[in-house]
Amino acid sequence: MTTSTSAPVTAPSKTAVAARTKGLRKEYGSTVAVDRVDLELPEGAVLGMLGPNGSGKTTTIRMLLGLVRPTQGEIELLGRPLPEGAEQALPHVGALVEGPGFHPFLSGRENLVRCAAFEPLLPRKEIKQAVEDAIERVGLAQAAHRRYRGYSLGMKQRLGLAAALLVPRKLVVLDEPTNGLDPAGTREIRKIIGDLHAAGSTVLVSSHLLSEVEATCTHVAVLHRGTVVAQGELTELLQAGGSALQVITPDVETALSALRQAKISARPLGDGLRVELAGTSAPQVIETLVQGGARVFEATRWKTGLEELFARLTEAEEAERGMSAVDTLDGGRR
Amino acid sequence: MITRQFGSEVRWMLRRPRTLIGLFGLVLVPIIISFGIWTASDEGEGGGGPPGLGAILQGNGMVVPIFTLFLSLNLLLPLVASIWAADGLAGEAQHGTLRGLLVAPVSRVRLLFVKLFGLTAMSLFAVTLMAVVGIISGTAFLGNDGMMTLSGTTLSTAEGLVRIGLFILLVTFQMVAIGAVALAVSSATEHPLVVQAATMTTIIVFQVLGQFTSLDWLHPFLITTGFPGLIDVMRDPIPWEQIGDSTLLAGCYLLIGTGLAAIRLVTKDS
Numbered sequence A: 001m002t003t004s005t006s007a008p009v010t011a012p013s014k015t016a017v018a019a020r021t022k023g024l025r026k027e028y029g030s031t032v033a034v035d036r037v038d039l040e041l042p043e044g045a046v047l048g049m050l051g052p053n054g055s056g057k058t059t060t061i062r063m064l065l066g067l068v069r070p071t072q073g074e075i076e077l078l079g080r081p082l083p084e085g086a087e088q089a090l091p092h093v094g095a096l097v098e099g100p101g102f103h104p105f106l107s108g109r110e111n112l113v114r115c116a117a118f119e120p121l122l123p124r125k126e127i128k129q130a131v132e133d134a135i136e137r138v139g140l141a142q143a144a145h146r147r148y149r150g151y152s153l154g155m156k157q158r159l160g161l162a163a164a165l166l167v168p169r170k171l172v173v174l175d176e177p178t179n180g181l182d183p184a185g186t187r188e189i190r191k192i193i194g195d196l197h198a199a200g201s202t203v204l205v206s207s208h209l210l211s212e213v214e215a216t217c218t219h220v221a222v223l224h225r226g227t228v229v230a231q232g233e234l235t236e237l238l239q240a241g242g243s244a245l246q247v248i249t250p251d252v253e254t255a256l257s258a259l260r261q262a263k264i265s266a267r268p269l270g271d272g273l274r275v276e277l278a279g280t281s282a283p284q285v286i287e288t289l290v291q292g293g294a295r296v297f298e299a300t301r302w303k304t305g306l307e308e309l310f311a312r313l314t315e316a317e318e319a320e321r322g323m324s325a326v327d328t329l330d331g332g333r334r
Numbered sequence B: 001m002i003t004r005q006f007g008s009e010v011r012w013m014l015r016r017p018r019t020l021i022g023l024f025g026l027v028l029v030p031i032i033i034s035f036g037i038w039t040a041s042d043e044g045e046g047g048g049g050p051p052g053l054g055a056i057l058q059g060n061g062m063v064v065p066i067f068t069l070f071l072s073l074n075l076l077l078p079l080v081a082s083i084w085a086a087d088g089l090a091g092e093a094q095h096g097t098l099r100g101l102l103v104a105p106v107s108r109v110r111l112l113f114v115k116l117f118g119l120t121a122m123s124l125f126a127v128t129l130m131a132v133v134g135i136i137s138g139t140a141f142l143g144n145d146g147m148m149t150l151s152g153t154t155l156s157t158a159e160g161l162v163r164i165g166l167f168i169l170l171v172t173f174q175m176v177a178i179g180a181v182a183l184a185v186s187s188a189t190e191h192p193l194v195v196q197a198a199t200m201t202t203i204i205v206f207q208v209l210g211q212f213t214s215l216d217w218l219h220p221f222l223i224t225t226g227f228p229g230l231i232d233v234m235r236d237p238i239p240w241e242q243i244g245d246s247t248l249l250a251g252c253y254l255l256i257g258t259g260l261a262a263i264r265l266v267t268k269d270s
């Protein structure tokens, strides 16, 4: 499948955007990390950013936050162009990028106090309370007094999340927030994202957990080899992924020939057939089958899951040879 | 806002275990020096030979802080400044905390000033601490009959304190200048050790180069060349020329270091 050349599946957006990139490209020496990324993050959306290892998620997020200068392209963050508007936009943005970063010799609480001291929107008097609230929110109250050095992976991740949530934000950017979290932690992240969404914040979350994305996100963007290969509302994308009818029948041969005559595409699958619903409808298919003499035991609408969509968009032919290769742009050009 | 950031920076530096260990080490220097002079003076009296260092310095506790800072400026104080500069940018990049500061956001230029302020405040603190401990231990071991100058006159204790204060400022400034250059290195790497190694190597190489008369033309550009001239605060009256030259040279290092660090930091990917 040549996803890099096919036109991206893009559902058009109508609402205001919290962030937008145009023709974004980043080169590290001779490595092209990201190329032609046009991303749109609608206000109030929860955008899940998906993509194999090395597909450019973190690089894109870094550019969105002004941490990395794009080689080419434009970025607009909360209505301001970057990098000029960074000082106006960034106070409203909370971020957890590429794992949490804190000082090992300070306790979790002291680390947050230091972060808070640099938050422009936080008045001096409210620092203490904001820190306690954030600690409470990520469930770190028991460990807040301990040195960061001794934190477990999940505790570190939670502290990173707490730093992103110190101030009420318009946009929260989370790069693999569930990395290293236990199931309860993953559920809590889901709840935190839900709360942010309910409070009207926009959330950008990159993740490898497709089920989490499916459960929490309203929008998705799929990156592959440094480019966006699909983006839009989750439901629309899944629908655009095509729908089919799973038919259980013992008379596979009869059914296939009947459908072929009616110019409906189908193929054998399991105990029956998978019938594509492009250009036709479920009642019509069943009518054709019954009239053709095939006994239909069961017919179910087959909906594309995110898992399948993701696989179709990103999995390359080489997937059979052991572990799939990392997903860099250069790899694609070799 | 900026005062709050300055405060946070200094507090953060003071909380580091290695800062505390470093300060403790620095404080030992004047104590060891006073003790050394004191034991030397005992032997001098017993031997009956020419008067030793200790005998000359008997009752001259006030020179201990000057002597301490003068000695430490060659190696110890640059080392401490380079450690602070290394932790300031390279160390923060290594721990991933630089990202956090930048998305807070702190503008990159302001971040550099916060770092420079932290460096200056801590240098001034360290140098003053050494001087104060030097005065106390010097007085305790050697007594205090005012400050004998290199010109042979004796200053009152009050005048001596003014000279010490002046020397504190001059030494701090040299230290900050070295730290600023170290910050420039620090902005270009993620490895604090690289910063310390580069800074200390430079200081040592400069001192070696300063020994070669064939390299006379180079000497006015080496910051280490300016160090010995600072001792002029111990003359009466003070000849300002060498002090002025040293300070001017350090000022150039400060400007260049800060400039380079700013340029690097503004274009840096993190």
Ligand SMILES: Nc1ncnc2c1ncn2[C@@H]1O[C@H](COP(=O)(O)OP(=O)(O)OP(=O)(O)O)[C@@H](O)[C@H]1O
Pocket (backbone or CB within 6 Å): A028, A031, A032, A033, A034, A051, A052, A053, A054, A055, A056, A057, A058, A059, A060, A327, A328, A329
């Ligand atoms: N600082 C850097 N120097 C050189 N190459 C880099 C740098 N940062 C990223 N890259 C390259 O850019 C590409 C995209 O990396 P990125 O970290 O954005 O991937 P990702 O989608 O976040 O992957 P993962 O799922 O593993 O986190 C990779 O090929 C990577 O090697």
Ligand SMILES: [Mg+2]
Pocket (backbone or CB within 6 Å): A057, A058, A059, A098, A175
């Ligand atoms: Mg990543």
